[in-house]
Amino acid sequence: MSExxxxxxxxxxxxxxxxxxxSSNLIYSAVALLFTLFGVAGLYVFLYADFIAATxxxxxxGGILVLIIFGVMLTNKIADNRISHSSRPRFMAGVISFxxxxxxxxxxxxxxxxxxxxxxxxxxVNTIGEMILTTYLLPFEVASLVLLAALMGSALLSRKxxx
Amino acid sequence: xxxxxxxxxxxVTIGLLLAGALFIVQSLISPKFNxxxxxxxxxxxxxxxxxxxxxxxxIRFYVIALVFIIFDVEVIFLYPWAVVYKSLGLVAFVEMxxxxxxxxxxxxxxxxxxxxxWVKLSVKYGKGRYSELAAKEESSP
Numbered sequence: 001m002s003e004x005x006x007x008x009x010x011x012x013x014x015x016x017x018x019x020x021x022x023s024s025n026l027i028y029s030a031v032a033l034l035f036t037l038f039g040v041a042g043l044y045v046f047l048y049a050d051f052i053a054a055t056x057x058x059x060x061x062g063g064i065l066v067l068i069i070f071g072v073m074l075t076n077k078i079a080d081n082r083i084s085h086s087s088r089p090r091f092m093a094g095v096i097s098f099x100x101x102x103x104x105x106x107x108x109x110x111x112x113x114x115x116x117x118x119x120x121x122x123x124x125v126n127t128i129g130e131m132i133l134t135t136y137l138l139p140f141e142v143a144s145l146v147l148l149a150a151l152m153g154s155a156l157l158s159r160k161x162x163x
Numbered sequence: 164x165x166x167x168x169x170x171x172x173x174x175v176t177i178g179l180l181l182a183g184a185l186f187i188v189q190s191l192i193s194p195k196f197n198x199x200x201x202x203x204x205x206x207x208x209x210x211x212x213x214x215x216x217x218x219x220x221x222i223r224f225y226v227i228a229l230v231f232i233i234f235d236v237e238v239i240f241l242y243p244w245a246v247v248y249k250s251l252g253l254v255a256f257v258e259m260x261x262x263x264x265x266x267x268x269x270x271x272x273x274x275x276x277x278x279x280x281w282v283k284l285s286v287k288y289g290k291g292r293y294s295e296l297a298a299k300e301e302s303s304p
Contacts, residue, residue: 054239055239063228064232071225073224125243126243130247133251140240145265158225158229
């Protein structure tokens with residue numbers, strides 16, 4: 001049963017990723033990216049990484065994608081459809097992509113994958129919550145400082161120079 | 164653990180089915196031939212539609228989206244905290260308050276520095292439906 005869902009989610013992810021690349025309209029690409037990112041969140045669930053899946057949905061689908069769409073909408077002449085990405089040197093791109101494909105496939109099929117007993121994993125959020133509040137408290141609080149630096153840096157960079 | 168995600172699958176399926184059902188219903192009851200012209204025009208509450216819906220956004224949206232993402236990441240840290248809050252009690256509360264306080268300092272920074280203020284339009288009369296009207300009023304007295 002879960003294999004059916006896995007294949008379904010993987011198919012949605014790959015199909016929408018292909019749509020992202022081949023769509024001639026940037027807005028359509030951004031909308032297709034929604035399904036890709038959501039499908040990746042589904043794949044995380046199959047890796048027993050439920051916290052990462054939640055992060056993927058909240059941060060990437062909810063945040064980064066909105067930022068990408070804003071970035072598209074901020075561009076000049078957005079109504080002009082010719083703004084789409086052109087794929088000119090198709091031959092060279094095809095050759096390079098082919099070699100990367102061969103490389104990845106070689107690695108996949110020559111590596112001896114260690115397959116152990118299937119473990120029945122429970123939800124990881126409890127463990128993560130206990131860890132960040134006890135053992136890894138200092139890195140957790142430092143993460144707050146990192147976020148603070150990112151917030152101030154992005155505000156500073158996006159400000160007009162006179163400030 | 165998969166069982167925890169069954170409701171999500173059910174919700175997504177119902178959502179897709181509802182959206183698909185609406186498309187099927189509208190294709191069943193809508194007239195089959197298309198005369199074009201006014202029928203294809205965008206419905207803008209009876210006004211004549213003007214320009215594309217894809218306008219250039221104000222740059223301020225981008226700054227606010229950047230600030231939003233920072234707090235989005237903060238919220239994702241609240242999620243495991245909320246799960247174990249009951250078992251850890253007051254210690255967890257104090258630790259999370261320190262975490263939040265540091266980020267509230269960043270929020271205060273962007274607030275004080277006017278990064279959240281809206282940029283006023285510097286264009287005196289933007290090109291639009293009433294731009295000619297405004298120019299006429301300017302010249303008449």
